[in-house]
Amino acid sequence: MSDHHAQAKSSGCGGLCGGKCGSTIQDGVIKNNPIIHQVLGVCSALAVTSKLENALVMGAALVFVTAMSNAFVSLLRHLMPRRIRMIVEVAIIATFVIIFDQFLKAFYWDMSKQLGPYVGLIITNCIVMGRAEAFATQNPPLLSIVDGAANGIGYMIILALIAVFRELLGAGTLLGYTALSTAWYEPNVLLMLAPGAFFTAGFLIWIINALRGRKDV
Amino acid sequence: MNPTSPMVILVASILTNNILLAGFLGMCSFLACSTKIETAVGLGTAVTFVMVCTTTLNYLLYHYVLVPLELEFLAFILFIAVIAGFVQLVEMVMERFSPKLYHALGIFLPLITVNCAILGAALFMVIRNYNGIQSAAFGLGGGLGFLLAIVLMAGLREKMGYSNVPAPLRGTAVLMLITGVIAMTFMGFAGMITMQ
Amino acid sequence: MKNAVQTLIFAAVLGMASSTLLVTASLFTAPYQKANQKAEEIRNYLAALDAPVPENASAADLIAIFDRTIRQVERNGLECFEYRPDGADAPQAVAVAFAGPGVWGPIEGVMALEPDMETIRGIRFFKQEETPGLGSEISADFFLNRFKAKQIISSDGTPGFRVRKPGEAKGSNEVDGITAATMTSDRVGKMLDTLAKRIRED
Numbered sequence: 001m002s003d004h005h006a007q008a009k010s011s012g013c014g015g016l017c018g019g020k021c022g023s024t025i026q027d028g029v030i031k032n033n034p035i036i037h038q039v040l041g042v043c044s045a046l047a048v049t050s051k052l053e054n055a056l057v058m059g060a061a062l063v064f065v066t067a068m069s070n071a072f073v074s075l076l077r078h079l080m081p082r083r084i085r086m087i088v089e090v091a092i093i094a095t096f097v098i099i100f101d102q103f104l105k106a107f108y109w110d111m112s113k114q115l116g117p118y119v120g121l122i123i124t125n126c127i128v129m130g131r132a133e134a135f136a137t138q139n140p141p142l143l144s145i146v147d148g149a150a151n152g153i154g155y156m157i158i159l160a161l162i163a164v165f166r167e168l169l170g171a172g173t174l175l176g177y178t179a180l181s182t183a184w185y186e187p188n189v190l191l192m193l194a195p196g197a198f199f200t201a202g203f204l205i206w207i208i209n210a211l212r213g214r215k216d217v
Numbered sequence: 218m219n220p221t222s223p224m225v226i227l228v229a230s231i232l233t234n235n236i237l238l239a240g241f242l243g244m245c246s247f248l249a250c251s252t253k254i255e256t257a258v259g260l261g262t263a264v265t266f267v268m269v270c271t272t273t274l275n276y277l278l279y280h281y282v283l284v285p286l287e288l289e290f291l292a293f294i295l296f297i298a299v300i301a302g303f304v305q306l307v308e309m310v311m312e313r314f315s316p317k318l319y320h321a322l323g324i325f326l327p328l329i330t331v332n333c334a335i336l337g338a339a340l341f342m343v344i345r346n347y348n349g350i351q352s353a354a355f356g357l358g359g360g361l362g363f364l365l366a367i368v369l370m371a372g373l374r375e376k377m378g379y380s381n382v383p384a385p386l387r388g389t390a391v392l393m394l395i396t397g398v399i400a401m402t403f404m405g406f407a408g409m410i411t412m413q
Numbered sequence: 414m415k416n417a418v419q420t421l422i423f424a425a426v427l428g429m430a431s432s433t434l435l436v437t438a439s440l441f442t443a444p445y446q447k448a449n450q451k452a453e454e455i456r457n458y459l460a461a462l463d464a465p466v467p468e469n470a471s472a473a474d475l476i477a478i479f480d481r482t483i484r485q486v487e488r489n490g491l492e493c494f495e496y497r498p499d500g501a502d503a504p505q506a507v508a509v510a511f512a513g514p515g516v517w518g519p520i521e522g523v524m525a526l527e528p529d530m531e532t533i534r535g536i537r538f539f540k541q542e543e544t545p546g547l548g549s550e551i552s553a554d555f556f557l558n559r560f561k562a563k564q565i566i567s568s569d570g571t572p573g574f575r576v577r578k579p580g581e582a583k584g585s586n587e588v589d590g591i592t593a594a595t596m597t598s599d600r601v602g603k604m605l606d607t608l609a610k611r612i613r614e615d
Contacts, residue, residue, distance in 0.1 A: 106442035109449035117340030202393030209385035
């Protein structure tokens with residue numbers, strides 16, 4: 001859907017995006033999923049995974065920030081003086097993180113409270129910076145937006161997977177609704193605690209590696 | 218204002234509220250630089266030093282510049298700029314005056330700018346309403362907590378060099394599981410001290 | 414030289430652009446944020462006092478209800494919030510805030526009493542960082558409801574309050590704690606005991 005949309009848009013904009021959208025999306029969401037493969041950005045990822053809702057909002061923040069900062073870095077890529085490139089990228093990213101944070105504080109106060117410092121920590125998230133540096137400085141704006149959004153979605157999927165596991169088994173609920181009745185299910189509280197996040201992430205990466213039949217290293 | 222005594226904040230942020238094991242901050246460098254104890258000690262020390270200084274500095278700038286000007290929303294940019302600037306400055310001073318120290322710690326300094334634990338400490342300081350002394354104590358405790366966690370991990374990884382880990386578990390997966398066990402151990406300190 | 418000038422101009426323009434963006438965003442969201450901040454504690458006070466609040470009430474609505482029905486008074490050195498619903502002359506309930514150490518961080522809350530200053534009308538914990546799934550259940554309805562209609566004096570008339578081991582609460586001033594959250598339950602018990610004594614002895 002978004003593939004089609006972006007392509008249609010790109011042809012209107014003089015082929016800024018070309019035919020690479022599909023592969024860009026696939027790369028970001030599946031093939032090079034940022035958390036699994038580059039093990040980037042795990043830090044802020046885990047803290048918000050005790051509830052599915054928090055993980056989804058965090059994922060949305062990542063999609064927004066990565067897409068927007070990619071767009072602007074890409075627009076400025078020919079103008080940007082090389083020496084201050086990194087600082088410019090950080091400034092652009094920080095601007096969008098602040099906008100998202102302000103928006104949360106104004107309209108989703110409780111969510112903003114629960115996410116605490118972790119929205120601000122998107123600034124140091126290696127995925128955002130990594131995409132700006134590796135992709136947006138080399139590619140046209142529309143394609144960069146698609147790349148940023150795709151990477152953000154890839155991140156969101158992993159966060160959601162971890163959060164589903166933790167919330168379902170740790171509290172017996174999903175998105176706050178009771179999924180496993182306490183009548184017959186005793187929630188495993190360890191999963192709600194910090195070690196539970198580490199274990200879940202470890203097992204998830206293990207399973208994915210095994211499914212992909214990894215033999216190297 | 219938060220009434221907790223600085224001493225309690227210091228101990229709590231090392232043990233019960235460890236910035237890495239309970240707050241998930243600084244995971245990237247924790248995973249990347251914990252292969253050898255020597256490297257781990259170097260990075261941990263550098264993080265501790267930078268964290269104490271930048272948390273205090275950020276406290277002063279936030280409460281005496283941003284708050285009076287009602288520009289609190291610029292906090293993220295201010296913190297990241299202070300951290301980057303401070304790290305750069307320390308690197309230059311160190312290279313000029315103490316080449317020996319520079320060789321021991323200097324290589325870690327560029328890594329620290331993007332270490333989320335440093336920025337995280339500044340953000341927590343604001344959220345928890347710490348005063349100046351509490352902020353410094355929190356910075357010190359956070360840094361020492363990171364040092365403790367990364368050195369423990371490095372020690373385990375040095376031993377693990379001889380063990381036969383199943384192929385799909387190698388790398389990040391097994392490190393996550395180990396971190397989980399360490400985090401569980403640290404939870405045993407819960408209730409030993411109380412944050413008031 | 415030319416490069417340096419270019420760099421400076423670029424930095425200046427970018428700085429201007431992003432600060433314009435930020436100031437716009439902040440001006441637009443500031444009133445909502447302020448209201449949210451103020452409404453947060455108010456929401457808990459109203460809930461503890463069992464004051465009727467329309468569903469989906471906005472932050473501004475809550476502040477309006479609070480300002481209209483609640484008056485802050487000092488009784489024997491204790492900050493009390495008297496609740497007078499529209500039309501009532503005498504206070505229908507009185508809320509008192511309390512605070513104390515929890516397991517992971519400070520716990521803050523508010524307790525509302527009936528006008529007799531003995532019977533608990535409601536209780537809320539509005540700030541706590543207790544263990545998720547265990548201690549943090551103190552904010553869950555099932556625990557909060559245990560306090561309703563309990564007393565802050567025991568049957569022989571001495572002021573005090575206790576949170577007992579689950580299943581052991583017998584007296585009129587005792588409630589069951591939370592299973593497996595002994596440390597949080599104990600601390601909440603101590604906090605409320607202190608509060609009860611302060612209310613009754615002052």
